[in-house]
Amino acid sequence: MTLQNQIPTNEIVEFSDVEKAQIDKLLLENPHISGVSIDALKIIQNHRSWVSDACILSLSQYLDLPLSDLESVATFYNLIFRQPVGKVVLHPCDGISCDLMGGEHIRKCLSNKLEINNGQTTKDNQFTLISLPCLGACDKAPVMIANETLFELIQEKNLPLIINNLKEAISK
Amino acid sequence: MTNKVTLYIDNLSYQVPDNINLLQACLSLNMDVPYFCWHPALGSVGACRQCAVMQYQNEEDTRGRLVMSCMTPVTEGMRISFNNEKAHTFRATNIEAIMTNHPHDCPVCEEGGDCHLQDMTLLSGHIKRRYPGIKRTHNNQYLGPFLNHEMNRCIGCYRCVRFYRDYCGGKDLNVFSSKNNIYFGRTESGNLENEFSGNLAEVCPTGVFTDKPFSKHYIRKWDLQSSPSICTHCSIGCNIYATERGGIIRKINNRLNQDINGHFLCNRGRFGYQHVNHENKISQVWSRDHQSNKTHALDNIHAHIKLKKWLNESNARIIGIGSPRSSIENNAALHKLVGAHNFYAGIAKNELTQLNLLTKTYESNQINLLSLKEIEQTDTVLLVGEDVTQTAPRIALSIRQMTKNRGINKAEKFGIKPWQDEALRNITQDTKSPLIIINTHESKLSDVAKQNLNLSPNKQLILLLEIETYLVNNTSHCSELAISIASDLLNANNPAIITGTHSFNIELLSACLRISAILKKQKNNSGFYCATSAVNTLGLSLLCEPEQDITHLIESIESEPPTLLVIMETDLFRYFSDKKLTTYLDKIKHIIVIDQLITDTVKMADLVLPATSFSEQNATLINNEGRSQRAYAVMPANDMRQTPYKWLAQHNSLDDDHKLYQYIQSIDSLLQPLSQFKSINKGDFTSARQPLRSSARTAFFANVDVKEYAPICDDKSNLTYSMEGVSAFRQKTLDNTQYKITTPVTGVWSPKWNSSQAINKTSLEDKNESDLAVKIFNTASAVPFEIPTAQQKTYNQPLNTISVCPHHHIYTNDDLATFSSSIGELAPKPLIHMNQKQANYLSIKSGEKLTITSNEYQISLPCEIHNTIADGVILVPFIEYIRLGTNIQVPSNYTDGEYDD
Amino acid sequence: MNSKQKNCPKKPLTRFITDDDNCWQLNQYKSFGGYEGLQQALTLSGSAVLDEIKESNLRGRGGAGFPTGLKWSFVPQGDDAPHPKYMIVNADEMEPGAFKDRLLLEKTPHQIIEGLIIGGYTLDADIGYIFIRGDYYTAIERIELALKECYNNNLLGRNILGSGFNFEIHIHTSAGRYICGEETALINSLEGKRANPRAKPPFPQVAGLWGKPTIVNNVETFCNLPHILNFGATWFKSLGRFKDAGTKIFGVSGRVKTPGLWELPMGTPIGEIIENYAGGMCDGYKLKGYLPGGGSTDFLLEKHLDTPMDYDEIGKQRSRMGTGTIIVLDDKYCPVAMVLNLVKFFAQESCGWCTPCRDGLPWAAVLLEKIEQGKGELADIQQLEDLCKFAAPGNTFCALAPGAVEPLQSALVFFRVDFEQHIEQQSCPYCNSDNLEDGDDK
Ligand SMILES: Cc1cc2nc3c(=O)[nH]c(=O)nc-3n(C[C@H](O)[C@H](O)[C@H](O)COP(=O)(O)O)c2cc1C
Ligand code: SF4
């Protein structure tokens, strides 16, 4: 830190012991600090479901990496969420193999059922809908990932059940 | 030395240097190859794809393949085609793709007419938009007082971040998001922190980053009168183009000088010009009547009558004060007027001693005096006692580049050329050439330094003496630190010692000089560089006798007040407390001040003579390396302003140039080469300061008079204040003098290339065409001189444990620049800085006020704690430090001996 | 080496995969002969292993088919070679229609690790990385467990199996970006940077991760190594039905009766895969065309079905083997919609570095959308053709954009009528096709 460096007046967050332990472990394995930035962002997201401005600022102080470097990386990758998401993020596949098998229709049905567009979060903060490109399960199209589970061969009629099961999983 | 290779471009053969890329080669051959992401100082990354040409394997190959010329090294016998239709179509489609998101806002865009994107669009033949989609849009950010931000205009060339981050080491500008949504800015609105941010206005090929102060008095490039000048805001003497219209300085542009500033200026240099337009500028002669205590304007004739009367009073004792920010000509004129013994330099006591030491050493040829370009080529730097980022910022940028050399060498082993920027960085990773910084506190170069040694001045000196001892006789026992630094210097091929006079520490300077001289004996390639305080400080020091400094001046006034004191461009209140100075000045019968702006000193004058600013005079300035450079007026002097030497010409009998330069030479033989400058004042042809299209020029005075005024003549140079004469870009070297002085080029412009990027089209050999300079120490014959051994001071109380040291800041150090509102906005609040240990010792907390007194001055400022400050050091703002003088009493609650570091 | 009498398998890559859910674990893997390839390698010198790999004609399975042994031979060897050297498994698999690596990652993590250790031993590397797609949760979990098993069994760490060779493996889960699969972008990503591809030269083999020698290979490429060591290069070459050596995991997705993955000899004709293994088209659907190797390969038609899945042979038909996962287009799905989906994907995944990709692909997507929505003009087709040429190989910084326009450029040739119909009718002729509806039950 140099004399001229001003610490932005933003709020910061205190990382939990678990988060710190996980980040410290990364640092131990990697002699290059910048090499851990993406993994560290993912750790924070795992614990907090998304990465807030305050988190990035705190992480930049914790790792002693420039804030703008972390932000540059965080906004580059698809799976780092820089805005709050619901308890479960639904990732229906919008890859071509799924679309060939009616994927687009499934996504429309999901949108209708949850009353949100792609990229939005339900009012009750339960679900966020973010379609992802080809999920690598094309033989089981159409597919969706949610709650770290892959749902295969989705049909319109199964959607209510899937959503309900996910709701139950959250409440647990 | 570079060799030449033969290229075949569209079946014609050309010779080009073998170490460049194809794009550079084509441009220097005057071909119109469009490009965006390449920049001569930033190298190639191949992102924009605009510079594509067709390359063929051999004469038989008719298909060829498309290559990016910026990414292709030139090789012997290489065959390419620029005109090939496929290549042409590709380039046309490429710019059409770039333009899909670019707004149609040229008419309201400040880059318009000075826009690389406009030039390239026309060059590539894209006229009609086919893209039917919606353009992406962005929000803009507030980036501080220097730059506007208009992200919608971005074409994604990545130059800004490469310049700001990779070249300047800035951390707060970056690229965010991805695909066609990439965003270049800060994480949130706020001042850009880097001292070189202003260059973004020139680095950005379009109007994303534009010059904000320029916006406030905006003029299209084709209406700007422009001329080559020298930046007057520090001692380096960066080359600039000053631009003007209607008597107002509009903007400062970089003027390429490969030896000094290259392509970049610091923010102080770029934005410090606003003093010229300031409301406090002096535009007429003022006289104060002591009887009535009233001030009234005088005309020219009466001013001279008054001056003459005072000069010729019986018993007249006249003293003159010359200025380090004024030209050699002006200072010499005053020197002649008052006589050598009565001529004092507006330079602090210690600095003048430092300067004498420097010039004697330089003259003795014991050290190699470096240029900034040569600093960039060194491989180890020891930077001592000077926070260059704050005092002479452009040096810091050069030092930063030098740290890349080890990586460049490493990359060379992989066959990677220095201009292959991205490859170079991937290979380099953390590899850096050693930079060792010894100072009282950490600086902005710390991130690239191998060692940041924060030490009190006394400890700095001890360390340097140890290094010196080790270099002379490497068996004697020295600290490990000293040995490691000495070894770094010895292991280097061309090490450099860089320092400055801003510590005001004579011992440190002589230690540095001695180390440098010893190193030179052992390694002929070693070099030295020393920043001084102002643009002509070194030049002024050559004019005055030793000890004719500002402190001696006051002593002289005190012992025997003069009848007439002529103060030229010096604000004495920057050196002394108000009370002390006022009492002394009150004892003087007549005070004449020649200056540009109303300063506190001006307020004490009986006669005020308005002086021209840098923009209204042709001047010779000698920078810290003894490079004397010629600066040209961009506009005729406003109102009653005159160049100071002209004010004095009637009275000192130096009434023509011939006599003036003869007198200059007679003062010091080192000034011999300056006589050459008078011969370039008249060339075979004249060059125009105004561009060809300058509009409405005949209507300039329409509000005054319906008749069209004849252009004002400039009889001191071969530049005209009109469109008459050769256009800037067409000039060739006019070189028939002994010292290789060339004709000035008034701006950057080339057919089809209206933006300043046209500079990249000049052929590689001519790049220094506009370098109007002579290095005085190069031409001098060596005069023997023994650099005095640095003496470790045995302080008698109480400074032996606490040193009060000056704290410099880029935006407050230079007095003229502080008149710029954009600079002033970023000037820090005056504070006293120290580390926690020191604060504990003084039992003071952050934010509390600390009082420091000297014989005649006292400051009381809030404290701020920084742990990157050396133990035993208290930093006070530079201005206050100077006023405190050398007899500083340490803070009141200090008692000797208690403090233990 | 192949003289050893062993039961030489016909389907080496999948020989460890059984119905048992735990077949991925170390003990099961070993019981089928796992880590024998590594043991074999450890008895040889690194350069002997490299010779064997070169001899085997193994070509990279990540898409470009670059000869693996040749690639490896550029890594500096010997005592003064820079260290650490890195070996990276590219398990990012985000190519549309590609799902073969997931099978290997989930079912045979030890096969990958074994290949990686062999690679490390061959080139005297120090550190291995498995760069894996972030949403392959099962695979990530299993690889992590498998790595633990290895460390516990002296298959990783110091002095592996008493050979004196030290090797570590780390796993990095990607934060999601198709471009991370490009090997130099992957390296930047591992350095914690934006995944922009790097300029070559320097090639990663000499200056890659952290400026050190680095090898990046596809999952499937690594999986082949243990078997080449175990059964020999000659055996490996004999597996192929055409010029290319070995077997490959081929896959089919789209409206076929039994979409899936099968390990088959290199050179198996495309038609055979679609008909015999994928069961042919679903009832009521006809084959209109197919992308033979994933979303960034050129369309081929029915008339090309005899083409063997062999790098050069497919090349002759102006398409590419790619990942070997075939995407089938049926007669009821709009080809314009299909390329629109693909081009949109690639535009979305552009890293934003070079112009043709960053600004050219979104432009193409806008035109395709316009046509698909029935607002197209004939001039749009011309523009699309221009854009395909614009993003041709060599014109861009990496291979993403050239790959992106492959389906488009071939669709403009093979399905031109469809494009023209869209424009003539000012609507999509397929818009009433049942394909857009949930139709799996049919
Ligand atoms: C845009 C792009 C994406 C790629 N994605 C992958 C990928 O997901 N997995 C992979 O193995 N190779 C991918 N590749 C190819 C790699 O760059 C590289 O060629 C490959 O990992 C080398 O491995 P191989 O020689 O074993 O095929 C991709 C290439 C490009 C240009
Ligand atoms: S083609 Fe260019 S913009 Fe696209 S992914 Fe590659 S480097 Fe990035």
Ligand code: FES
């Ligand atoms: S200037 Fe060559 S690719 Fe940009």
